[in-house]
Structure formats: structure tokens, C-alpha cells
Amino acid sequence: MIAGIVLIAVVIMGVGPTYQYLTSSGFLPASVSSQGNTVEIQAPPLQQSPLPYSLQNRTAFITLVAVADPMLPYNFNDTRFGHLVIYVPANWTIQLFFENREGFPHSAVLMNANAPSPTIIEPSSSIIAQIPHDAVNGGFLLNGESGSVTVHNLAAGKYWIVCAFNYPVPHAEEGMWVVLIVTSEVNTPYFVILPD
Numbered sequence: 001m002i003a004g005i006v007l008i009a010v011v012i013m014g015v016g017p018t019y020q021y022l023t024s025s026g027f028l029p030a031s032v033s034s035q036g037n038t039v040e041i042q043a044p045p046l047q048q049s050p051l052p053y054s055l056q057n058r059t060a061f062i063t064l065v066a067v068a069d070p071m072l073p074y075n076f077n078d079t080r081f082g083h084l085v086i087y088v089p090a091n092w093t094i095q096l097f098f099e100n101r102e103g104f105p106h107s108a109v110l111m112n113a114n115a116p117s118p119t120i121i122e123p124s125s126s127i128i129a130q131i132p133h134d135a136v137n138g139g140f141l142l143n144g145e146s147g148s149v150t151v152h153n154l155a156a157g158k159y160w161i162v163c164a165f166n167y168p169v170p171h172a173e174e175g176m177w178v179v180l181i182v183t184s185e186v187n188t189p190y191f192v193i194l195p196d
Contacts, residue, residue: 051086051189059093060189062086064161064178066102068143073102073174074163080175082117082160083194090156090184098131099146106163106171107135110151110180113158118172121164128159135164154182 052061064076077084088094098108111118112126121127121136131147132139141147159180163171 046192046194048190048192051088051191053092053189055188057093058089058091059095060088061095061097062088062161062180062189063097063099064108065098066100066104066106066163066176068101068103073104074171074176075102076108076161076163076176076178079178079193082177082179083196084178084191085194086178086180086189086191087186088154088180088182088189089186090182091153092182092189094151094154094180095148096129096131096151096161097146097148098141100141100143103143104171105140105142105165105167106176107131107140107165108147109135109162109164110149111160111162113160113179118160118162118177119170121162121172128154130164138165140165156182156184158182 053059054061067075067078069075069078072078072080074080094110096108096110098106100106108131109121109127110129111121112128114126127136129149129151130136130139131149132141159182161178161180163176165171
């Protein structure tokens, strides 16, 4: 699904470009001007996809996978650089499951978002939970391995889930991180994928 508006230029043999605005519901009418700012066109809202959860236990189940994608290495669920954003109600329990299906060693570290973006993760960082238990000290999961961790009553705030492995390059710097927003503004857990 197209999350934003795409400007498509169609070049017709020697005639200059004709512009059409494409939305998730198709092309806008021809009366929409492509010149000037006479019509403001808003991008459609991002599609929210529900996460599995238990309302009785106030638990959100988050599954992250390092996908074997040769075009997109160092990824969580085929996303990078925080394009996967997960929303969970405040003071819920998070059950995080991580599986490595990629050929590199990986980890999954839940930490406070205490900088503009994650880079190298150190033991002194604000670590909340990690898969495996020694990820910030060099621990990792190999291809085919998985692990899980449970965090109770996670307070409202912005968090990252990051790969802390640093070889051959720091995986976090290569974009292997997602954003977790814990807030009282939502009633049930969901996620969105931001456009590139």
C-alpha cells in the first residue's frame, strides 16, 4: 500500500512531462493543478496494523525477525533506521521475541531512546532488556537461533530495540533498530511502517 503521495512524471515523446498525483485510492481528478500551491494535497494516514496482545494480562507480544534479505541486510522485519514504529499502552507488559534468520550474528536490546538515533550500544547505555542476556557485552544469536524476554509495567516513553552486535560494522549504525513508543494515548498495541 502506498503510504504517501507519489508524483509520477510521464514523458510523452518530445512533449514535456505531465504530472499526476497518485494516492492510495488512485489518481486524483485532472482538475487538481500541478502548478503553484492552489490545492493542498494531504498524504493519507499511515495504516495501523494490530499487534497480538492479551487485554486480561495487559501484555503486548512483539516478534522481531532478522530477515535474510540480500538487498536489505541488518534489518528487523525487513525494515531499518526506525521505519518500524511500535505503539504500546503505558504500564503494559512487553513480551519480546527475537529470531535471527540472517547469516550474521544479531541481538535485540531494548533501551531508552536517549539520543537522536542509536549508534554503538555500550553497557553503560540505558539498557532495559536484552536477547541474549549478554548482548551488550558481545553476546549474539546465530542464524536459526531465537530468544525472548519479558518486561513488566513499561513506563511511558520512547524506546529503541537495537542490534548491539558490532562486527564487521556496528549493526545499529547500519540501521538495525526499531522505535517503541509507550504511551497512555493508545488503548491497544499496534505498529506502523514509515515510508522510505
